[in-house]
Amino acid sequence: MESYATLKPLVCDIPAPQFLLFNDIPSLVYISHIPIFIMAFLLGLFVLLSNWNRLENRVFFSAMLFFGLWVFLDAVFWAANRPDVIMLVWTIIVLIEPLVHISLLYLAYVLVTGKDMPFSRKLIVSIIFLPQLLIVPTTLTLSSFDIANCLPNEASFAYYSYFIETIFILWLTVFAIVKLRIVEDARKHRELVYVMTGAVVFLISFTGGNIYGSITDNWNVGAMGLFGMILLAAFFAYSIVKYQTFNVKLVSTQALVVALVLMNGAQIFLAKTQGNRILTVITFFLMLTLGVFLVRAVRFEIRRKEELQEISNRLVVANAELRRLDDAKSEFISIASHQLRTPLTAIKGFVSLLLEGAYGKLEPAVGDTLNKVYLANARLMNLVENLLNISRIDAGRIQYQFALTKLEDILIELRDIFALAAHERKLKLSFVLPKSPLPLLSLDGPKIREVISNVIDNALKYTEHGEITVMAEARVDRVIVTVSDTGVGISIDELPHLFKKFERGKDATKVNVSSTGLGLYVGKSFIEAHSGTIRAKSAGRGKGAQFIMEFPINRKNLDK
Amino acid sequence: MAKILLVEDDPFISEIYLKKLGSSGFEVVSALTGKDALRTIREGAYDLVLLDMVIPEMSGMEVLRELRTNKDYDRTLKIVVFSNLSGPQERQDTLTAGANGFISKTDFTPSQVVAEVQRYLDQFIAQAQHASQAEPGKQPDVAVNPLTDTLLEPGTEKKILLIEDEPVFVEMFGKALRDAGYGVVTERNGQSGLERAKTGGFDLVITDHLLPSLSGKEIIQALRNDAGTKSVPIFLLTASLEEEEVKALEASGAVERSFLKTQVTPSELAGIVKVFFSTEQAQQ
Numbered sequence: 001m002e003s004y005a006t007l008k009p010l011v012c013d014i015p016a017p018q019f020l021l022f023n024d025i026p027s028l029v030y031i032s033h034i035p036i037f038i039m040a041f042l043l044g045l046f047v048l049l050s051n052w053n054r055l056e057n058r059v060f061f062s063a064m065l066f067f068g069l070w071v072f073l074d075a076v077f078w079a080a081n082r083p084d085v086i087m088l089v090w091t092i093i094v095l096i097e098p099l100v101h102i103s104l105l106y107l108a109y110v111l112v113t114g115k116d117m118p119f120s121r122k123l124i125v126s127i128i129f130l131p132q133l134l135i136v137p138t139t140l141t142l143s144s145f146d147i148a149n150c151l152p153n154e155a156s157f158a159y160y161s162y163f164i165e166t167i168f169i170l171w172l173t174v175f176a177i178v179k180l181r182i183v184e185d186a187r188k189h190r191e192l193v194y195v196m197t198g199a200v201v202f203l204i205s206f207t208g209g210n211i212y213g214s215i216t217d218n219w220n221v222g223a224m225g226l227f228g229m230i231l232l233a234a235f236f237a238y239s240i241v242k243y244q245t246f247n248v249k250l251v252s253t254q255a256l257v258v259a260l261v262l263m264n265g266a267q268i269f270l271a272k273t274q275g276n277r278i279l280t281v282i283t284f285f286l287m288l289t290l291g292v293f294l295v296r297a298v299r300f301e302i303r304r305k306e307e308l309q310e311i312s313n314r315l316v317v318a319n320a321e322l323r324r325l326d327d328a329k330s331e332f333i334s335i336a337s338h339q340l341r342t343p344l345t346a347i348k349g350f351v352s353l354l355l356e357g358a359y360g361k362l363e364p365a366v367g368d369t370l371n372k373v374y375l376a377n378a379r380l381m382n383l384v385e386n387l388l389n390i391s392r393i394d395a396g397r398i399q400y401q402f403a404l405t406k407l408e409d410i411l412i413e414l415r416d417i418f419a420l421a422a423h424e425r426k427l428k429l430s431f432v433l434p435k436s437p438l439p440l441l442s443l444d445g446p447k448i449r450e451v452i453s454n455v456i457d458n459a460l461k462y463t464e465h466g467e468i469t470v471m472a473e474a475r476v477d478r479v480i481v482t483v484s485d486t487g488v489g490i491s492i493d494e495l496p497h498l499f500k501k502f503e504r505g506k507d508a509t510k511v512n513v514s515s516t517g518l519g520l521y522v523g524k525s526f527i528e529a530h531s532g533t534i535r536a537k538s539a540g541r542g543k544g545a546q547f548i549m550e551f552p553i554n555r556k557n558l559d560k
Numbered sequence: 561m562a563k564i565l566l567v568e569d570d571p572f573i574s575e576i577y578l579k580k581l582g583s584s585g586f587e588v589v590s591a592l593t594g595k596d597a598l599r600t601i602r603e604g605a606y607d608l609v610l611l612d613m614v615i616p617e618m619s620g621m622e623v624l625r626e627l628r629t630n631k632d633y634d635r636t637l638k639i640v641v642f643s644n645l646s647g648p649q650e651r652q653d654t655l656t657a658g659a660n661g662f663i664s665k666t667d668f669t670p671s672q673v674v675a676e677v678q679r680y681l682d683q684f685i686a687q688a689q690h691a692s693q694a695e696p697g698k699q700p701d702v703a704v705n706p707l708t709d710t711l712l713e714p715g716t717e718k719k720i721l722l723i724e725d726e727p728v729f730v731e732m733f734g735k736a737l738r739d740a741g742y743g744v745v746t747e748r749n750g751q752s753g754l755e756r757a758k759t760g761g762f763d764l765v766i767t768d769h770l771l772p773s774l775s776g777k778e779i780i781q782a783l784r785n786d787a788g789t790k791s792v793p794i795f796l797l798t799a800s801l802e803e804e805e806v807k808a809l810e811a812s813g814a815v816e817r818s819f820l821k822t823q824v825t826p827s828e829l830a831g832i833v834k835v836f837f838s839t840e841q842a843q844q
Contacts, residue, residue: 358827364660
């Protein structure tokens with residue numbers, strides 16, 4: 001430094017740079033370098049860090065690195081007033097300029113094909129770039145320095161870089177247009193359109209500005225090309241937010257925060273007074289800090305949402321699997337029952353033929369025994385029929401025939417049926433019906449009869465002493481049928497399982513071994529098909545039980 | 561309408577069964593004691609006596625012995641013991657004494673008792689028919705392989721085509737129909753069944769629904785669309801899985817009758833066929 005000073009080197013007639021390369025008179029073009037440099041560098045770094053392992057992320061980072069470096073050196077070029085510095089910086093600028101193009105071309109290959117660029121293409125790129133590498137350090141690029149304009153004089157070969165840059169831009173454009181046509185996935189297609197447009201527009205703006213500057217020597221206008229970077233950033237940021245380009249999970253909040261911080265950062269360089277600049281720096285850091293917190297909070301929320309989504313996805317899968325298994329089981333029962341019925345029907349048929357003497361007269365004892373076979377078989381058939389009904393209910397294949405029905409008729413019929421059984425078991429069975437007739441209900445009579453019959457039958461089975469009361473009463477919107485007994489009762493643990501398939505009271509086997517635990521399940525399905533409810537109440541073991549069935553009164557239906 | 565004598569001393573129980581049997585279409589007379597029962601039987605003819613064992617004046621067993629040993633009573637009178645005492649020994653004793661059947665009161669609800677009574681009555685009628693067929697000497701079905709066709713003799717008997725793939729059902733229903741005096745031709749799959757039906761000459765087609773190659777529904781539709789077989793009566797014999805289809809067929813009037821295999825015994829089917837032919841004849 002000392003030797004330069006004593007030699008009084010040749011300098012341009014512009015102020016020497018101070019404070020972060022600032023001259024005293026800030027020019028818009030010049031100061032724009034700093035935020036654009038920061039923007040390129042941060043965007044590249046962000047993409048690189050968010051997924052280090054992906055080739056496209058690394059290639060994009062290199063593109064942004066080369067461009068950032070270019071911008072930084074260009075800023076130095078603008079600020080410097082010493083020809084030697086300008087010449088050096090210019091040479092490096094020319095050297096790295098096509099590398100930005102090459103990187104983006106490379107990026108296009110990786111993004112579109114999902115693979116590395118083929119070796120042959122890399123070779124072609126290298127061959128095109130090689131002369132640049134050889135020529136740049138020679139006077140074929142810069143012949144001399146024009147101290148009056150503070151610019152180097154470009155030699156004829158200086159334009160070689162523009163030539164190859166144009167080739168790369170055309171290559172990229174044609175490649176993008178051709179390849180995008182065959183991308184089938186609409187989402188991927190849109191994503192690539194954004195990215196490719198951003199890259200091409202940026203490169204045209206960048207190179208176009210440089211060519212203009214070179215031809216006219218008006219670098220104030222030429223440097224405008226740098227603003228292409230803003231377009232690239234916009235296109236890429238949109239693509240990243242919308243399509244997770246580079247596999248970056250950036251959300252609009254983050255992009256917004258970054259944009260705000262960058263805009264605020266740019267103000268630092270636009271600030272006219274020292275005080276303003278300090279104030280802007282403070283707001284910049286405040287925004288940066290708050291922005292980081294905001295982004296973190298949003299990220300946390302997103303991660304939680306994703307986890308929830310993941311869990312619910314797994315639940316959906318598990319649920320579908322369960323449903324499939326349940327269907328398979330119903331199908332199995334249905335087929336098995338069907339298969340069971342054929343031999344059972346044959347037994348029934350042949351035993352009846354035997355009993356009728358179709359194969360000759362039978363000894364009385366043989367006939368009586370065959371009678372027992374016949375009855376046992378009938379019981380088995382009944383059981384199979386019940387199983388088949390269950391599988392039909394599960395498959396939703398039961399058909400109901402609703403008709404306006406007098407519930408009293410069903411109850412009176414049941415009273416006649418069960419009177420004898422109660423009499424024999426020395427139980428009191430009473431039916432309490434209201435004095436005024438119950439409203440007509442829209443019911444599938446036989447099915448409801450079966451349900452109530454089953455409940456009364458259970459009450460008889462599970463009651464040793466005392467009485468069974470069947471009571472029907474009308475409320476405003478429903479009819480309630482209650483069957484109360486003084487039997488074994490139901491413990492609290494058993495109540496919730498009462499209406500499930502193949503469940504029955506714990507003491508059921510002690511009192512009666514012939515129940516299968518299907519009756520209440522079937523009953524519940526039937527009543528629910530009537531939009532009614534059935535529930536059980538019990539004060540506990542040995543304290544009797546109450547079964548309460550409710551049937552809604554459909555006024556609209558009645559008025560018809 | 562069958563006439564039944566119910567011998568039962570408990571007025572409560574007696575009333576319930578009188579009501580139940582009466583509402584099911586039987587003519588029922590009640591007797592409260594053993595002597596009452598014997599007197600009533602002497603005064604009228606009954607198709608069935610339901611006899612309780614524990615009754616005043618004379619026990620059920622004594623009434624049974626009297627009915628079977630005293631020549632004043634018809635020996636063919638059908639007596640079904642209707643009792644709570646259903647141990648093997650009691651059953652054996654009543655059968656030895658000449659009872660025709662046994663219904664255990666505790667094992668059946670009143671509706672089931674009615675069904676059992678009906679079954680016994682059907683059984684007795686069928687037994688009588690078989691006995692009368694066997695009387696003249698040679699049984700016609702001894703040499704007939706139940707799975708092959710009966711030779712059809714022109715003119716005399718009604719001819720039935722039975723389309724059914726399950727061999728046991730072919731044999732079972734085939735036997736009952738042949739025993740009832742019908743000529744029965746069987747086919748074991750839908751296509752051959754349809755072709756056979758189209759050759760004509762059948763008075764009735766009884767077909768299964770779930771068949772190989774053609775379903776019962778397809779056979780019925782094809783027969784109804786063919787001028788030659790348009791008016792042949794068709795019975796549909798099904799398992800219940802195809803319920804809705806069967807209901808639709810019945811509703812459309814394409815079939816005369818439909819049955820669930822599980823619910824109809826072979827002789828019941830033969831009985832229905834008989835009634836069907838006689839009403840058809842009456843209409844002509």
